[in-house]
Amino acid sequence: MSRNPLRDCLDAGKPTVGTHILSAWPTLVELIGHSKQYDYVEFTAEYAPFTMHDLDNLGRAFELMNMSGMIKIEQTQYTHQAMRAIGAGFQSVLFADIRSVEDAKAAVDAVRAETTMAKGARGRGRLGVGMRRDVGTVRTGGTPAYVDALNEVVIAIMVEKKSCVDDLDRILSVPGIDMVQFGASDFSMSIGKTGQYGDAEVLAAETKTIKMALKKGLHPRVELRDPAQAGRYLDMGVKHFCIGWDVRILADWWDTQGAVMRNLLKAKPGKAAAKPAPKASAKGANGKARGNYA
Secondary structure, eight states: OOOOHHHHHHHHOOEEEEEOOOOOOOHHEEEHHHOOOSSSSEEEGGOOOHHHHHHHHHHHHHHHHTEEEEEEEEEGGGHHHHHHHHHHHOOOOOEEOOOSHHHHHHHHHEEEEETTTSSSOOOOOOOOOOOGGGGTTTTTSSSHHHHHHHHHHHEEEEEEHHHHTTTTTHHHSSOOOOOEEHHHHHHHHHHTOOOOOTOOOHHHHHHHHHHHHHHTTOOOEEEEEEGGGGGHHHHTTOOEEEEEEEHHHHHHHHHHHHHHHHHHHHHHHSSOOOOOOOOOOOOOTSSSSOOOOO
């Protein structure tokens, strides 16, 4: 089984940088890997269409580029998608919609092995033995190495609901959680202030989440559209960031560069309409009639 670069960084106390993709095209993982700037790629499956074959192919790409793969999944899919993603080669799972201690425990259960061999601080779960890519399909399943690999999977949770923030101390005390991500969009909506990311209550909840995570020895992670926004989080002690989304990068480029091109066309219209091309002969250069290849 492959080593987990993200786990290695967390255990060594090193900062990490990730980025998001909603496309299941493995070539994007390769392009990101070639940059040598990222420790992992988050496939934001909560919002993306994909098949089980896509997960396998993304797993191959992560291994090829020596990066960890993280998958973000919504609550109704915790057990199934976590199991299939880990089996495909993902080494981290981000669980959305955590509302309670029970939800946090369910997230850990969806990742760890159901065995007394599980490491105490990282929790005991409900996963059994599988025949998937992570164990060479039939080569290393049901071995101590398999249990160890599940213990090394990085578990991240979203703190994005009011009930989660209200009971944050107990939720972040659940054994097995590694990383914590505040979600301003969902939180603002849950308190009736949709989209008001700069509201005092939203900012206070974010600060509480980061400080509580650090206090408990966990790793707060911040998502940024632009690294220029990192300053205040660095001052708070955050050292794990996930920057950019493939769809946002494309949308920004299409918006700005399309406008530039339109403005150039308005400023410098053509001097004269192009003359129509001469009518093509019905015969080719050799004098024979052209065929219809439509």
